[in-house]
Amino acid sequence: MLPTSLWLLCLSVLGARAQSTGVTYTGTFSTLSAVPTSDFTGSQYIYITPTGQSTVSTASSLIEVSGTSSATGSASNSEANNATASSTSTSYSQITRSQTTQSVLNIAGTASSTSSNGTATASSTLSAALPVNTLPCNGYPEFCNRRYSNITEVCAHNSAFVVKNNAASNQALPIMDQLDDGIRMLQGETHLVNNTVYNCHSSCSLLNAGTWQSMLETLVSWLQRNPYDVVTILIVNSDYVDVGNYTAPIVNSGLMEYVYEPAFVPQRRDQWPTLGEMILSGKRVVVFMDYQADQATVPYILDEFTHIWETPFSPTNQSFPCTQERPPNLDPKVASNDYMYLANHNLNTAIDIGSLTGGSSDEPLLIPNYAELNVSNGGLNTYGQLEAMRLNCTDDWPRPPTFLLVDYYDEGIPSAGSVFEVAARANGVTYNKRCCGLGPQSAAPALRSSYAALAVAMVFAGMVAW
Known part of the structure; x- marks a missing residue:
């Protein structure tokens, strides 16, 4: 009974x-x-x-x-x-x-x-077992009554860039695994080739992770099996093409059913609905674009830089300062009161392509710093670790970051805690799972030393020159 x-x-x-x-x-x-x-x-x-x-x-x-x-x-x-x-x-x-x-x-x-x-x-007159194994609202019942803008989530940098032994990759595990593990922002560089949007790094001849629509189809499949989760997409429009090029993949993938359209343009931090409200409405995928968004034309692809500001982009400084970089010249009071913000915590190594090939290059090639992944993704308040940046940002601003962007999110030292534990502490909840990267799984087995990373980078640089 x-x-x-x-x-x-x-x-x-x-x-x-x-x-x-x-x-x-x-x-x-x-x-x-x-x-x-x-x-x-x-x-x-x-x-x-x-x-x-x-x-x-x-x-x-x-x-x-x-x-x-x-x-x-x-x-x-x-x-x-x-x-x-x-x-x-x-x-x-x-x-x-x-x-x-x-x-x-x-x-x-x-x-x-x-x-x-x-x-x-x-x-x-009834007797039945109670339902189990359903945790609503991105895994935490506490989030159901919280605004979308008041929750810290982990973002997989260049989520689709999962190409084995390619130095331009940023993740080891595919999109479906990322979502299952707790990633709630998918982000990535895109390029338009022959009227089709692809997930490509710098150039599709260097790293092509497939069409953007195929990534969306994977997300739709996951959403159908997980009705109590809100997911964010951040489009990096590398070719600065018209936003209309992104509407067909959204419609054709079936994602349109889930896409959230804001009530305000722009929508300030305190105007966002709660996760519970978004889940009940069924509109639980938020789409941002960094450049060329036009909400007057496509209202459901939001302009990133009127809603989110970012810390220094593609950082090579292991101290990870929590200063506001993009958009430039944003009033700090506006940034603090009205915006969400994204902490770029993906440490990069700059490779001088010209010196490796005997030529010249104006821009260095930035690739993930594989040798420091265990430090970068650590959950301790120690120099270079994600937890240290979270605390630093929370001190500098009145709240923790909304998004924590990382490479190879599954990497980390077990004793230091995972990237998801850092997000949980920011949210005031207890992380009770075991992050995928704490077992034998390795983010990039062939690239675990700086020497190996440099060797692959040289091959990669040779491809660029060729």
Whole structure:
């Protein structure tokens, strides 16, 4: 039999107002006292803990509730023994979303409840297990009532650049693994070749990781299996082409169904919806573009630099200063109050192509500093580590970074903690997973020493000259 407190939670939601048959309820509630007394329409998701406690803010399951009610009543707060209700009788069903990570739970039946002077009783004809293995809102129930702009997420720099033994690669694990591990911003350099957008580094002749649309198709497949997550895409428009070139891949991949369109242009930091609101609406993919975005023409591809500022780009300085670099000349007060910000924490090594090939080059080639990956992605407050930059940025600005951009996110020293642990500390939550990079998996086995990295860089530079 379901616990009394669970029945009271469901009855309090369903019995908030007398309804006619065929009513489907909607709304989000942090406590029972937040239940409005107006009529509801649409789909309703409420939180219930595995133990059946009625404190919904610490829930681990999303339940879709629909049914009929001939009840009246109210609840003063989320504690069962404080509930006040007059004779409640409800018929309803509860259905969890079907996923590969959870079982479908169907409950149907009747329940009745009365209370007087703070003493509640309930009876039921049902007995069923509570749903498990569903953590809403990017893995943390605490995020459901937080604004999108008030959460720190890990960004995989050049997410699609997973080409084995290529010095221009930035990640070791493919997009699907990145998302499964907790990456919530996909970012990458793109180029337009023969009217098709590709994921390419510097030039498609040097590193071509496939079409941008194929990456989006992978994301759509993941979104279909993970209905409680919000993901961000940051497009690096390297050729400065018209934003219209990016609309067809979004539509053709099926991503358009999920793309979020802001209510304001630009949308200030305190105007963003909560993750819970985005998930309930189904619009849970935010798309930014660094250059050539035009929200008057394509409102769902947001101009990055009217919403996000960045620390120094492609850093080679291991101290990782948290100074504002892009967009240039941004008023610090505006940056602090109105913008989110991205911390570039991908340490690079500058290679002089000209000296290696006997020619000349105006611009050095920047490749990931493989020898320092364990330091860069570390979770200790030590020089060069991600945690040190997080703390430095939080001291310099009134909040931690919104996005932490890293190379080879799966690399790190187990004792130092992973990049995801750094993000969790920024968010005030506890990271309870085991990051993929702490086992035998290596981000770039052939490039673990600076000598090997230099050798590959020389080959890469020769390709450039050729």
